[in-house]
Amino acid sequence: xxxxRDIIQRALSEGRRKLLEHEAxxxxxxxxxxxxxxxxxxxxxxxxxxxAKIGFPVVLKVVSPDISHKSDVGGVVIGVRSREEAVExxxxxxxxxxxxxxxxxxxxxxxxxxAPPGLEVIVGGLRDAVFGPVVMFGLGGIFVEVxxxxxxxxxxxxIEDAYEMMSEIKAAKxxxxxxxxxxxxxxxxxxxxxxxxxxxxxxxxxxSLDLNPVIAYPDKxxxxxxxxxxxx
Amino acid sequence: MLEKFFNPRSVAIIGATVKEGKVGRVIVENFKKxxxxxxxxxxPKYEEVLGLKCYKSVxxxxxxxDLVVIVVPAPVVPTVLREAGEKGVKAAIIIxxxxxxxxxEEGRRLEEEVARIAREYGIRVIGPNCLGVYDAWSxxxxxxxxxxxxxxxxxxxxxxxxxxxxxxxxxxxxxAYYNIGVSKAISYGNKIDVDDVDLLSYLEKDESTRLxxxxxxxxxxxxxxxxxxxxxxxxxxxxxxxxxxxxxxRGGKAAASHTAALAxxxxxxxxxxxxxxxxxxxxxxxxxxxxxxxxxxxxxRGRRVYVVTDAGGVGVMxxxxxxxxxxxxxxTPPELKEELRSILPPHCIVENPxxxxxxxDDERYRVVLERLLPKxxxxxxxxxxxxxxxxxxxxxxxYIHDLWSRYRxxxxxxxxxxxxxxxxxxxxxxxGIPVYESPERAARALKALYIYSQYKIRSGAEK
Numbered sequence: 185x186x187x188x189r190d191i192i193q194r195a196l197s198e199g200r201r202k203l204l205e206h207e208a209x210x211x212x213x214x215x216x217x218x219x220x221x222x223x224x225x226x227x228x229x230x231x232x233x234x235x236a237k238i239g240f241p242v243v244l245k246v247v248s249p250d251i252s253h254k255s256d257v258g259g260v261v262i263g264v265r266s267r268e269e270a271v272e273x274x275x276x277x278x279x280x281x282x283x284x285x286x287x288x289x290x291x292x293x294x295x296x297x298x299a300p301p302g303l304e305v306i307v308g309g310l311r312d313a314v315f316g317p318v319v320m321f322g323l324g325g326i327f328v329e330v331x332x333x334x335x336x337x338x339x340x341x342x343i344e345d346a347y348e349m350m351s352e353i354k355a356a357k358x359x360x361x362x363x364x365x366x367x368x369x370x371x372x373x374x375x376x377x378x379x380x381x382x383x384x385x386x387x388x389x390x391x392s393l394d395l396n397p398v399i400a401y402p403d404k405x406x407x408x409x410x411x412x413x414x415x416x
Numbered sequence: 417m418l419e420k421f422f423n424p425r426s427v428a429i430i431g432a433t434v435k436e437g438k439v440g441r442v443i444v445e446n447f448k449k450x451x452x453x454x455x456x457x458x459x460p461k462y463e464e465v466l467g468l469k470c471y472k473s474v475x476x477x478x479x480x481x482d483l484v485v486i487v488v489p490a491p492v493v494p495t496v497l498r499e500a501g502e503k504g505v506k507a508a509i510i511i512x513x514x515x516x517x518x519x520x521e522e523g524r525r526l527e528e529e530v531a532r533i534a535r536e537y538g539i540r541v542i543g544p545n546c547l548g549v550y551d552a553w554s555x556x557x558x559x560x561x562x563x564x565x566x567x568x569x570x571x572x573x574x575x576x577x578x579x580x581x582x583x584x585x586x587x588x589x590x591x592a593y594y595n596i597g598v599s600k601a602i603s604y605g606n607k608i609d610v611d612d613v614d615l616l617s618y619l620e621k622d623e624s625t626r627l628x629x630x631x632x633x634x635x636x637x638x639x640x641x642x643x644x645x646x647x648x649x650x651x652x653x654x655x656x657x658x659x660x661x662x663x664x665x666r667g668g669k670a671a672a673s674h675t676a677a678l679a680x681x682x683x684x685x686x687x688x689x690x691x692x693x694x695x696x697x698x699x700x701x702x703x704x705x706x707x708x709x710x711x712x713x714x715x716x717r718g719r720r721v722y723v724v725t726d727a728g729g730v731g732v733m734x735x736x737x738x739x740x741x742x743x744x745x746x747x748t749p750p751e752l753k754e755e756l757r758s759i760l761p762p763h764c765i766v767e768n769p770x771x772x773x774x775x776x777d778d779e780r781y782r783v784v785l786e787r788l789l790p791k792x793x794x795x796x797x798x799x800x801x802x803x804x805x806x807x808x809x810x811x812x813x814x815y816i817h818d819l820w821s822r823y824r825x826x827x828x829x830x831x832x833x834x835x836x837x838x839x840x841x842x843x844x845x846x847x848g849i850p851v852y853e854s855p856e857r858a859a860r861a862l863k864a865l866y867i868y869s870q871y872k873i874r875s876g877a878e879k
Binding site for chain 1: 634635636637638639640641644683684686687688691
């Protein structure tokens with residue numbers, strides 16, 4: 185795969201303000217964040233092959249510079265359990281998408297290892313007009329949407345800063361485990377936060393990013409969805 | 417670099433006037449009262465202003481001018497600033513309003529022109545649209561509010577920097593009323609040149625400043641990191657207390673990402689303050705609550721607090737407040753219990769809080785504090801001394817002060833009530849013990865001291 189600079193340059197040269205999802209996942213992985221295993225297929229047949237290689241279950245996601253809400257146009261299929269199903273579902277998905285998002289360019293199909301349920305957290309980053317690169321941490325779902333329970337740091341940050349961000353949110357106790365569940369792997373989450381900070385620091389073309397969700401487990405954390413916006 | 421704003425040998429006031437109640441007159445009066453250097457009024461309409469020879473232009477002044485104070489209407493400012501530049505002046509305080517803050521095209525254009533002229537001649541500028549500088553030591557005073565309306569505080573260790581002029585003058589007046597000493601106050605208004613970063617760097621070196629208060633609405637775009645870097649360095653030697661105005665989120669605006677929508681403006685400022693060792697005051701009351709503890713108390717090494725009280729109820733309130741702020745209140749170890757039992761009447765409670773009860777007297781406080789303060793498991797003590805009880809007198813002030821000076825641990829007091837409580841507070845504060853009127857305010861102040869102490873210990877400034 186390409187280096188971070190190449191990924192950004194390619195997007196800019198194609199006039200895109202947003203990285204495609206496989207690019208966004210790749211760029212954050214290159215900065216050391218643990219990312220759910222994924223690969224881009226050009227055809228339904230290739231999607232089947234890649235799915236078999238990655239291992240089941242997988243998720244299929246349409247990759248298109250023209251579609252920002254994939255599930256609204258039928259561009260996401262979860263829980264695919266065999267090679268044949270992957271080929272079949274990929275075909276169906278492409279048909280539905282071209283019907284609902286008429287004329288949208290299709291880059292390919294992202295085949296991603298389906299992450300089991302865990303604690304959903306969000307890591308974000310933006311370029312503030314006053315302070316420059318800033319990173320954010322919060323828990324997924326209502327914690328962010330309703331309670332706005334998030335913490336921020338101005339980059340560059342240290343690993344201690346990343347741990348502080350996790351302990352600062354009001355719902356921090358959920359990271360320690362509850363109702364008998366063990367604590368999540370904070371070191372892994374810290375790696376995601378540090379990757380987000382460095383990504384912004386070293387690539388002035390990036391305006392903001394959302395890693396949402398990052399799913400945290402007792403032994404790891406995985407970036408499942410990534411959105412990277414470039415500057416105008 | 418900013419020295420000429422605070423310690424000029426000569427000052428020219430451009431727009432000086434004899435008209436009563438005018439800004440150009442109040443400023444001349446201010447300088448006449450307290451400034452020992454040379455004062456040159458400038459105004460083509462007068463030969464003389466308040467007994468001083470008046471000049472038609474700053475260029476006519478036969479001697480060097482270190483600082484000009486400009487109070488002429490905005491459209492004339494570029495002309496007089498250029499003349500100051502030609503004269504070789506390197507520092508200008510532009511009091512006049514009528515620039516970008518008006519939101520007009522003309523205002524913006526004038527401001528840009530002024531900035532251009534300043535750059536061209538290498539003049540440093542404070543303002544425009546500001547009150548400028550009040551320096552209790554040098555006598556520089558461009559606050560155009562007459563003495564009888566805004567009292568001037570005595571000389572002291574606090575300096576403050578404010579984007580808002582009204583806030584600066586209200587705070588000065590308030591500090592004068594409470595006899596709180598000030599070193600320098602700077603209101604920088606539109607800050608076309610001198611800003612928070614420059615002023616922090618200057619105050620870092622200023623020997624008469626021991627604590628810096630800042631009122632910030634917004635830091636200039638792109639200056640945030642330098643601000644943090646500077647604050648980090650300054651905070652290692654002098655506490656910085658910031659009040660951030662404009663806290664409400666602009667998250668309602670359409671933002672390109674989730675994170676941007678959540679960030680708003682204030683959340684990022686808060687993070688930046690925290691990362692830079694800055695102590696944030698969350699309300700106006702807190703500005704002075706936090707400042708007085710930071711100025712007077714030694715570093716707090718850990719989070720263990722003991723409470724000594726004559727009022728059980730206030731002890732409980734304080735326990736709640738301290739716990740909420742994350743402090744620990746150790747339980748009294750057996751040997752201290754025994755020690756205290758041997759010197760206190762049996763009805764006193766020797767847990768934490770130590771309750772000396774309503775029949776306490778000065779002596780009872782003294783013997784307890786004497787045993788408590790040296791203990792290794794005590795990082796700070798809060799003394800609740802409600803003066804309504806019959807056994808207490810002003811001798812307690814000396815007792816507390818003597819023990820505090822001997823053991824050098826953070827010590828705060830709480831006193832609630834009317835005249836007697838206020839007198840008690842004033843007496844203690846005069847000796848360097850901060851006093852609070854509520855348990856919650858005392859707990860918040862102690863928290864600020866704890867956070868600052870940890871910053872200072874971590875930054876290696878103090879071992």
